[in-house]
Amino acid sequence: MNIADPTETFRQEARELLDQLEAGLLDLEQDPSNQDLVNSTFRALHTIKGSGAMFGFTAVAEFVHEFETAFDRVRKGQSQANAALIQVALDAKDHIHLLIESPESRAQGGDEILAHLRVVVAGAPAEAPPSPKTNAASTPAAPPEVAKSWRLVFYLPSDALIYGTNPLLLLKELAQIGPTKITALTDRVPPLEALDPEVPHIGWQVDIEADDPTSAIDDVFLFLRDNMELTLAPLDTAAAEIAPLPEPAEIAIAAEPVAAEEPQPSAAISARQPPNPKVRAADKPDGNAASSLRVPAERLDELMDRVGELVIAQARLSQIAALSADTGLKTIAEELERLSSGLRDTTMGIRMVPIGSLFSRFRRLVHDLSGELGKPIEFITAGEETELDKTMIERLADPLVHLIRNSVDHGLESAEKRAAAGKPAKGVVRLSAVYSGAEVAISVSDDGAGLDATRIRAKAEENGLIAADAKLTDQELHHLIFAPGFSTAKEVTSLSGRGVGMDVVKRTIDGLRGTIEVTTRPGLGTTMTLRLPLTLAIIDGMLVRVGNGRYTIPLAAVEECVELPDGIEAHAKGRNFLDIRGSLVPYLRLREVFGTTAPAELHQKVVIVSSGEGRVGLVVDQIIGNNQTVIKQLSKLHSSSKSFSGATILGDGTVALILDTAHLVSSGQSYVDRTQPGRAA
Amino acid sequence: MTIPGAPMKALTIRLEDELFAVEASRVREILDLVPITEVPNAPAFAGGLINVRGRVVPLADLRVMFGMARPEPDEDTRIVVMEVDIDGEPTIAGILADKVHDVTDIEAASIEEAPKVGMRWRPEFIKGIGKRNGGFIIIPDMERIFETTDGRTPSLAASEERPAS
Numbered sequence: 001m002n003i004a005d006p007t008e009t010f011r012q013e014a015r016e017l018l019d020q021l022e023a024g025l026l027d028l029e030q031d032p033s034n035q036d037l038v039n040s041t042f043r044a045l046h047t048i049k050g051s052g053a054m055f056g057f058t059a060v061a062e063f064v065h066e067f068e069t070a071f072d073r074v075r076k077g078q079s080q081a082n083a084a085l086i087q088v089a090l091d092a093k094d095h096i097h098l099l100i101e102s103p104e105s106r107a108q109g110g111d112e113i114l115a116h117l118r119v120v121v122a123g124a125p126a127e128a129p130p131s132p133k134t135n136a137a138s139t140p141a142a143p144p145e146v147a148k149s150w151r152l153v154f155y156l157p158s159d160a161l162i163y164g165t166n167p168l169l170l171l172k173e174l175a176q177i178g179p180t181k182i183t184a185l186t187d188r189v190p191p192l193e194a195l196d197p198e199v200p201h202i203g204w205q206v207d208i209e210a211d212d213p214t215s216a217i218d219d220v221f222l223f224l225r226d227n228m229e230l231t232l233a234p235l236d237t238a239a240a241e242i243a244p245l246p247e248p249a250e251i252a253i254a255a256e257p258v259a260a261e262e263p264q265p266s267a268a269i270s271a272r273q274p275p276n277p278k279v280r281a282a283d284k285p286d287g288n289a290a291s292s293l294r295v296p297a298e299r300l301d302e303l304m305d306r307v308g309e310l311v312i313a314q315a316r317l318s319q320i321a322a323l324s325a326d327t328g329l330k331t332i333a334e335e336l337e338r339l340s341s342g343l344r345d346t347t348m349g350i351r352m353v354p355i356g357s358l359f360s361r362f363r364r365l366v367h368d369l370s371g372e373l374g375k376p377i378e379f380i381t382a383g384e385e386t387e388l389d390k391t392m393i394e395r396l397a398d399p400l401v402h403l404i405r406n407s408v409d410h411g412l413e414s415a416e417k418r419a420a421a422g423k424p425a426k427g428v429v430r431l432s433a434v435y436s437g438a439e440v441a442i443s444v445s446d447d448g449a450g451l452d453a454t455r456i457r458a459k460a461e462e463n464g465l466i467a468a469d470a471k472l473t474d475q476e477l478h479h480l481i482f483a484p485g486f487s488t489a490k491e492v493t494s495l496s497g498r499g500v501g502m503d504v505v506k507r508t509i510d511g512l513r514g515t516i517e518v519t520t521r522p523g524l525g526t527t528m529t530l531r532l533p534l535t536l537a538i539i540d541g542m543l544v545r546v547g548n549g550r551y552t553i554p555l556a557a558v559e560e561c562v563e564l565p566d567g568i569e570a571h572a573k574g575r576n577f578l579d580i581r582g583s584l585v586p587y588l589r590l591r592e593v594f595g596t597t598a599p600a601e602l603h604q605k606v607v608i609v610s611s612g613e614g615r616v617g618l619v620v621d622q623i624i625g626n627n628q629t630v631i632k633q634l635s636k637l638h639s640s641s642k643s644f645s646g647a648t649i650l651g652d653g654t655v656a657l658i659l660d661t662a663h664l665v666s667s668g669q670s671y672v673d674r675t676q677p678g679r680a681a
Numbered sequence: 682m683t684i685p686g687a688p689m690k691a692l693t694i695r696l697e698d699e700l701f702a703v704e705a706s707r708v709r710e711i712l713d714l715v716p717i718t719e720v721p722n723a724p725a726f727a728g729g730l731i732n733v734r735g736r737v738v739p740l741a742d743l744r745v746m747f748g749m750a751r752p753e754p755d756e757d758t759r760i761v762v763m764e765v766d767i768d769g770e771p772t773i774a775g776i777l778a779d780k781v782h783d784v785t786d787i788e789a790a791s792i793e794e795a796p797k798v799g800m801r802w803r804p805e806f807i808k809g810i811g812k813r814n815g816g817f818i819i820i821p822d823m824e825r826i827f828e829t830t831d832g833r834t835p836s837l838a839a840s841e842e843r844p845a846s
Contacts, residue, residue, distance in 0.1 A: 309735030549719060594721030632737040635774070636767040637727040637827070638720055647718075647730055647737040655718040655730040655737050 010055040012294075014100050018093055019360065020044045025089050026363050032081040042068070042075050046222060048096065060099045063110050067092050070117045076215055079121045087371070088117045090364070149235035150213055155188065155203040157227035162198055165224060171204065173220045178210035207235060297390065300351055307340075307347045308538070308630035314340040315628070315651040344538065348389070352534075355433045355442070356384025358393050362404055366429060369408045375415060376426045377408060383433035388440055392532060395512060396442070399505040403444040403528050404429065406502065411446035411526050421523065423447065439514075440534060445527035451520040453477050459486065478518040482506035510611060510662040511645075513539070513554060541629035541648070541658065544607060545622040547596030550656045552629050552648055553618070557609040557661040564604040564619055578606060578617050586668045587617030593643065609661045616668030618659070627651070631658065688786035689811070693818060694761060694778035697749040702811060702818045703763060705784050709773065712760040731775055733762055740775040746826050747802045752779075767827045774827070787811040787818060 024041035031037065045068045053061035071089070073079040092113050099110075152174070156167060171182055185203035195201070210216070217232060314336050321333035359381045366379040388396075412418075412427035419425060428447045433440060453474060460466045460480045472480075480486060484503040509516055514532035533539070533556065541552035562580070564587075577584045587606055590596075601621035608617050629648045638644070645660035691702035710733075717729040717740055729740040740760065744751050757780040765774050788811075795807040808822040 305735070312735055549721070596721070634730075634737070635739045635772050636770060637739040637741070637772075637774070638723055638730070641720060641723055643721070649732050649735060649737065653732050654716045655732050657718065657720065657730070 007055050007057075010051055010057070011100055013051065014048055014060075015097075017044045017048050018097055018100075021048075021093050022090065022364055023360055025086050025093065026367060028081045029083060029086045029367070038075050038081070042071060043222065045071065052100075057100060057103060059103060059110075060096060063092075063099060063114070064096060066114045067096070067117065070114070070121045072215075073121045075218075085117075085120045088113065088120050090367075092117060148209060148211070150208045150210065150232060151235045152206040152208060152213075152217060152230070152232045153185070153203060154206075154221070154228060154230040155185075156200040157224060158199045160224060160228070161200050165200075167200060167202075167204070170220055171206070174206050174208065174217070177213050177216045177220075178208050180209075181207040183207075203229075300390070303347055304351065307344050308632075310340050311344055311538075311628065311630055312649045312651070312653075316653060319651045348534075348538070351389050351391075352387035353390045353393050354384060355386050355388055355393060355396075355440075356381075358397060358400070359384050359431055359433075361397070362400065362431060365401060365404060366408065369405065373408065375408065375412055377412065378426050378428050380428060380430045381432065382430070386433035386435060386440060388433075388532070388534065392512060395508065396530075396532075399508045399530070400431070400442070400444065402502065402505045403530075404431065407444055407446040407448070407526070407528075411448035413449050417449075421449075436531070439531045441529050441531050443527050443529040445525060447525040450522040450524060450526050451478055451481070451518070452522075456480055475518070478520060479516075481518070482516065513556060539629050539631060541627055542607065543624040543627050543650070543656065544605075544618075544620040545624055546590045546594055546620050547598035547600075549594065549596070550624065550650065550654070551590075551620075552627070552656050552658045553607060553609060554629075554658065554661060555626060557611060559608045559610050559615065561623055562606050562608065562617075564606050566603075580608065580617075585615050585617050587619055588664060588668050589619045591619070591621070609665060611662040611665040614665045614668070616665045618664065629658065688788050689792070689820075690784065691787050691811075691818075691820070692761065692784050693782040694759075694776075695780040695782065696744050696747065696778065699747075699749075700782070700816065700818045701743070702785075702787060702820050703761065703776075703823065707763045707765070707823075709762040709764065711781055712762060712775070714754050714758050714760065727774075731760065733773070733775065736773065738762065738773050738775050740777065741827070742777045743821060743826065744777070746806055755779075763823075765823050765827045772827075785813065787813060787820075792820065 021041060021044040024037055024044065028034065028037045028041065045064055049061050049064040049068060052058075052064060067089075074081055074085070079085070095110050095113055156165060160167075171180075174180055175182075183205040185205055186201075188203060189195070189201040214232065221228065221230060314333075318333050318337055321330045324330065363379055363381075366377055369375075370377040407429050408427075412429070413421070413423075415425050418427065430445045431443075432445075433442045435441075456477055457466070457472075460477075460483070461468050463483075463486060465480060465483050465486065466472065482502050482505065486502065506516060509530055509532070512532055514530055517529040517531070518526065519529070520526040540555040542555050542558055544551055544553060560580075562578070565578075576587050576589075578587050579585075585608060591600060604619050604621060605623050606617040606619050607623065608615055610616075627650070631646045631648060633646055634641075634644065642663050643660055644657045645663075646658045647655050648658055650656050689702070690705040692705045692708050693700050693702050695701070712731075712733070715731050717731055719729055720727075723729075724745075725742070726745040727739050727741045731738055731740050742751065754777075759778050759781045760775040761778050761781065762773060762775050765772055767774075791812040792809040793811075795804045795810055802819075806822055806826050808820045811818040811820060
C-alpha cells in the first residue's frame with residue numbers, strides 16, 4: 001500500500017476529472033447552449049492540464065492544452081457544441097485516459113484526434129451570434145466599435161482566501177493584459193470588530209487598456225467565476241453603471257504595495273488584508289475535504305475483516321455467557337453484542353456506495369451504441385443515490401453492460417419499425433435502482449417490441465433446450481433467454497447475438513445471490529429486474545451437520561425443512577425424489593456428495609433450497625440452527641471446489657463451509673434430466 | 682529470495698524422519714494443533730481449513746507431496762502459518778509439521794541442487810539440499826508445490842485421494 005506515491009494520486013484525481021469531463025460532454029450533447037456545462041467541462045480540462053504538468057505527465061499536458069485550445073472556441077461562443085464535436089471530444093477524452101494510465105505506451109493517434117477536433121470546431125460556427133452569456137453575467141455584448149479602455153469591478157467570493165486565492169496574483173495577471181489602474185473598493189469593509197480576516201471584503205476596480213480583454217479576464221477568473229461578482233464594461237459608460245463608490249483607497253500594484261503604507265484609518269487597515277493570504281496559500285482548493293474522506297478500498301476490506309472477527313469473538317463470548325451463572329458476565333456479553341452489532345452496521349454502511357457511480361459509465365455506452373446502430377436513444381437513469389456494497393457494484397458492471405446492450409440491440413426496434421408502430425423515433429432505455437426490503441432492485445427497461453414468445457420457443461426447440469410439446473408458462477419461456485447458447489437475434493451483430501452474455505449475466509447474478517425477473521409486454525417493451533441482497537459480507541445462514549462436518553446454507557435460499565421419510569432408502573436406487581405437496585423435488589444426499597464415512601443419523605432431515613426456478617432437497621444429518629455468517633473467501637487452493645461458495649467461522653472458533661446453493665440446485669436438476677428425460681419439472 | 686552467498690535463515694521442521702527448511706522470513710506464526718475443517722472432495726494435499734485469528738486459512742500437508750506416511754497428529758504436531766505465492770497471488774497458508782525444531786542459518790555454500798536421480802522424492806519439488814551437523818536438510822520449493830492449474834497440478838491429480846479420516 002503505497003499511499004505516498006504522488007503519481008498514483010494524480011491518476012486517481014485525473015480519473016475522476018475525466019469522468020466529470022465525460023459526464024459534462026454527454027450533458028452538453030443534450031443541452032448544447034448550456035454555458036455552465038461548457039465552463040465546468042473547460043475547468044476539468046484545465047485542472048488535468050495543470051496537475052498533469054506538475055506530476056511530469058508532459059504528454060498529457062501537451063495534448064490537453066491543444067484540446068483546451070480547440071474547446072476554448074466553444075467556450076467563447078465562436079463554435080457550437082454539436083454531436084460531431086462531442087464525439088471527437090469523447091475520443092480525445094479516451095486518449096487522455098490512455099496517456100495517463102500507460103504513459104510509457106506512447107499512445108498513437110493523438111494528432112489525428114486533435115486535427116479532427118480543430119476541423120470540427122472551426123467548421124461549426126455558432127448558429128446564433130456570439131452570445132453575451134460567454135462573458136461575465138452582466139456584461140453587455142462587445143460593441144462593434146471596440147473600446148480601448150475597460151473598467152472591471154470584482155468582489156471575490158467570501159471563501160476565496162480560505163481556498164488559497166491570492167488577490168495580488170489575480171491583479172498581477174490582470175496587469176499583464178494591458179496597462180492597468182487598480183483601485184481598492186472599501187465600501188463593503190465592515191467595522192473593525194465585525195471584520196473577519198479570512199473573508200476578502202475588499203472589492204477591486206481595475207481600469208484596463210486593451211482592445212477586448214473579455215476572454216483574457218475570463219481566464220484569470222476561471223476558477224472563481226461561479227460565485228463571484230464581476231462586471232466589465234467599456235470605460236465611458238462604466239461609471240454610471242457601477243454603484244456609487246466611496247472614497248477608494250488607491251494602491252499602485254506595480255510598486256510592491258501595501259507594506260509601505262502608513263497605518264491609516266479603516267480603509268488602509270483593510271487594504272492590507274487581502275495581500276495577506278499566504279497563510280492559506282498552501283491549502284489545496286479541495287471542494288469538500290471536510291465532509292468526505294478518501295480511503296483506500298483495501299483498508300475498508302481490512303476493517304470489515306476485523307469487524308467480522310469481532311462478531312465471531314462476540315458470538316463465542318455469548319455462547320459461554322449463556323452457559324454461565326455469572327450475571328456480571330451475562331450483562332457484559334449482552335452489552336458487547338449490542339455494541340458489535342452497531343459497529344457491524346456502521347462498517348457495512350461505510351462500504352456502501354451510491355450506484356450512480358456505475359450508472360454514469362453506461363451513458364457513454366448508450367451514446368456509442370446509439371451511434372453505432374443508428375438508433376436514436378434517450379437514456380434515463382433513476383435512483384442513482386441507491387447504495388450497495390462496493391464489491392457488489394464492481395461485480396454488477398458487466399451484467400448491466402450486457403443487459404443494456406441487449407435492450408438497445410434486441411429490445412429497441414429500428415427507427416423505421418418504430419415509425420410504423422406509431423412510436424416516437426427516439427427509443428427509451430431506462431436504468432433504475434430502488435430499495436425493496438433487504439434487497440435492491442435494479443431494472444433495465446426499454447420501450448421496444450418486447451420478447452417474442454413464439455420465436456423464443458422456436459429457437460429453444462431448435463437448440464434442443466425444450467421438448468417440442470413442452471408446456472411452459474410465459475415466465476418459464478422468458479427465462480430461456482438465460483440458457484447457455486441461446487440467442488434469438490436473427491443475425492449476429494458485433495454487439496450481441498452470439499448467445500454468450502445472457503447466461504453469463506444469470507451466472508453472475510446467481511453468484512451474487514440475486515435473482516432476475518423478466519416482464520415483457522408485446523409492442524410495449526421489456527423490463528429486466530435484478531434483485532440483489534444489500535451486502536456480500538454478512539448473511540443469515542442455517543447451520544447443518546453432515547457426518548462430522550458442519551455447513552452453512554444461506555437462509556435466503558432455504559424454502560422449508562422436512563423429515564426424510566423412513567423407508568425411502570429401500571427404493572432409492574435411481575429415484576431420488578421427494579413428493580413435496582404434489583410436486584417432485586429431487587434430493588441430494590450430502591453424505592454421498594461429500595463422501596462422509598461417519599455413521600448416519602437415524603432420522604435424516606431434508607432442507608429444500610431454491611435457486612432461480614429450480615429446487616433441490618439437501619439431505620443432512622441434523623439441522624443445528626440459524627446463525628449470522630461472516631463470509632470469507634476461499635483461497636485459490638480451494639476455489640475449484642464447486643460445492644462451496646466460501647467459509648465462515650462459527651461461535652466455537654471452528655471453520656464451516658458455506659454451501660453454494662446455485663451449484664447444488666443445478667447439479668440436482670441435471671440429475672433430474674439424466675434420470676427422467678422429457679419430464680423436466 | 683536470499684542474497685547469493687548469504688546464509689539462508691530458515692525454520693527447520695520435521696516431516697516423517699526428514700528435516701525440511703522453510704525460509705524464516707515467510708513464517709508468520711507457529712500454532713499448536715487447532716480443529717481442522719475438512720473440505721470434502723478437495724485434494725488430500727490441501728484437504729483442510731483452519732481458523733487463524735479470525736481468518737480462514739487453507740491447511741496443506743507437504744507429506745502428501747513427498748509421498749510420506751501421514752500418521753495421526755501427536756503432541757509434537759504443529760501448524761506453521763506462512764506466506765506462500767499461489768500462482769503469483771500472495772496467500773496465507775498453514776503447513777502441518779510433525780515437529781518444529783529451530784531457526785537456523787544454512788550456509789549458502791553447503792546448499793546443493795537436488796540430484797535428479799537416486800531420490801525418494803520428486804526432484805521438481807525440491808529447491809536444494811543443505812547440510813548441517815553432518816545431516817541433510819531438504820529445502821522444498823514452495824512455489825512449485827503450491828502452484829495450481831485450474832486448482833490442481835498434474836502431480837496433485839496423480840496423488841489425489843480421499844483424505845484419510
